[in-house]
Amino acid sequence: MIIWQPGQEINNGRFIIQGKPLGSGGFGTTYKALEPSTGKLYAIKTLNQQMQLREDFAEQQVKFINEALTIKGFDHQHILKVHEVIQSGELFGVVMEYIDGETLFQYVRQNGQLTESEALLYIDQIGQALEYIHAKGSLHRDIKPENILLRQNKREAVLIDFGLTRSIATKSMTNALTEGYAPIEQYRRKGSFGSHTDVYALAATLYYLxxxxxxxxxxxxxxxxxxxxKYDDEPLPAPKHYNSRISQRVNDAILQGMEIEPEKRTPTVLNFRENLGLVRTPPPNPLPASEEGGLKSSCGMDYRKLRDLLKAGKWKEADEETKRVMLAVGNREKEGWLDVESIDNFPCEDLRTIDQLWVKYSDGKFGFSVQKRIYKGLGGTREYNSGIWDKFGDKVGWRKAIVEYYKDSYHFGNHKWLYYGDITFDKKAPEGHLPQYIFHKWGWVLVWGWCEGRCLLSRRDL
Structure with a gap:
């Protein structure tokens, strides 16, 4: 039996084990490891002690490796990245992305049940990851709060632990499961397996959150x-029984997603997300993603008007159009401004399209990515720092010095943030000056910028 110890070198010294195992489940043990040559940290998973003692250990390792190779083909923002398979002695290990964070289960145990909006944010992210997995022909089969990691200081969930992952086409599967989250078909070796199998677990996870x-x-x-x-007639209390603040729509969607019989259950994750109100219905006759020279949109938004305004150098009208389309995509027209949640969930494809149009027609002078470069260059992060945010406002021309007359002479006093009416809509404006309207709330950039603006400029996909 092999148990890697802190400080132990593995894979011919390429990695050094760091501290105690990160965790251990029914099949595997995960270690934190340092790669000295690069200084990077990784998570390395092996079969655990119990599996190593089995007579068919060699066969189990082959399955373990084959499953790892399948997961290695997954490339999704909300799926743990698998890099490679290594060997150290008789034990194989799967080298994975190391995430500094905590599981959803730990997060909820520490902070209590989530608000509906926060819970839906994470379920939407994991739901999209599951849709990707299902499109690849696989099932996860072990969705639960313990298998969802939250990146440190980010509202971003990542699906982990693919130890039970199987091909959707497989008719006979092991009955390994997690009670409370596994549907009835997982209690049987042969059953009606499909995307609805993961729907039950995802709905049960939302139930718990x-x-x-x-x-x-x-x-x-x-x-x-x-x-x-199924067999003891023990009822499942409606979510509202425990939390009266849950909307009726979400309450009903969870119960439908947790129907006992597969044929009565919500059939796909996309349908489940639709029932939760997380999928925006595209407008009629949406613009094809491949049309109009790359004006791509994940929800069918038409960006031709924005392109034409920018092309004509109508900067103010383009700024107003930018706000209109972003509020529409974020489903925030009624509120008139974007909040943190809508910014974090704003489709990458649409954000890039808007940004690239601004960059292209301003010859690289304007755009969110330009603003991000300036903000990051000043040391800006998602965390609040009034000094950095003020410097950013000075740099892009959103603040100006107050000139005061005192004792027969003029003095430059403190800087103040500009109202929208004072913004310069001209290519002669400072670099990063536009787009600007989307940064306003109640006409004043500072109020919005303290929080939501930093979130936008910290997006990794800009």
């Missing part, structure tokens, strides 16, 4: 197991 306080008061840490519901 929204009802944890009530569940924990009753000494439970997961929804009623499907086996109990």
């Amino acid at each position: 929204l009802t944890a306080d009530g569940l924990n008061k009753e000494g439970e840490f997961s929804p009623v197991p499907a086996q109990n519901r």
Whole structure:
């Protein structure tokens, strides 16, 4: 039996094990490891002690490696990245991305049940990851709060632990499962497996995120197991039973996603996201993604008017059009401004299209990516720093010095943030001066910029 120890060198000294294992499950143990040559940290997963003692250990390692190679083909923002398979002695290890963060289960245990908006944010992210996995012909089969990591200081969820992942085409599967999150078909070796199998677990995860306080008061840490519901007639209380603040729409979507019989259950993750109100319905006759020279949109938004205004150098009208389309894509027309959640969830494809149009027609002078470069160059991050934000405002021309008359002479006093009416809509404006309207709330950039502006300029996809 092999257990890697802190400070141990593996794979001919390429990696050094750091501290105690990050975690251990029914199949594997995950270690934190340093690659001295690059200074990078990785997570390396192996089969655990129990698996190593099995007579068919060699066969299990082959399965372990084959599954790792399948996951290595996954490339999605909300799926843990697998880099390669290594060997150290008789033990194989899967080298994965190391994420400094905590699981959703740990997060909820520490902070209590989530608000509906925050819970839906993470479920939407993991739901998109599952749609990607299903499109690749695989099932995860172990969705639960413990298998979802939150990146440190980010509202970003990542799906981990693919130990039970199988091909959708497989008719006979192991009945390994997590009670409370596994659907009834997972209790059988042969059953009606499909995307609806992961839908149940995703719905059960949302159930827990929204009802944890009530569940924990009753000494439970997961929804009623499907086996109990099926054979012991133990009812599953509606989410609203534990949390009256849950909307009826979300309450009903969860219950439909957790139907016992597969044929009655929400069939796909996309349908589940639609039932939750997370999928924006495209407008009629949307602009094809491949049309009009790369004016791509994930939701069918037409960017031709913005392109034409920028091309004509109508900077003010283009700025107003930028706000219109971004509020429409973010489904925030009624509010008139973007909040943190809508910024974090703003489609990458649409954000890039808007930014690239500004950059192209301003000859590289304007655009969100230009603003981001300036902001980052000043040391800006997602965290609040009034000094850096003020310097950014000075740099892009959103603040100006107040000239005061005192004792027969003029003095330059403190800087103040400009109102939207004072913005310069001309290519002679400072670099990064535009787009600007989207940064305003109540006509004053500072109020919005303290939080939402930093989130936008910290987006990795700009």
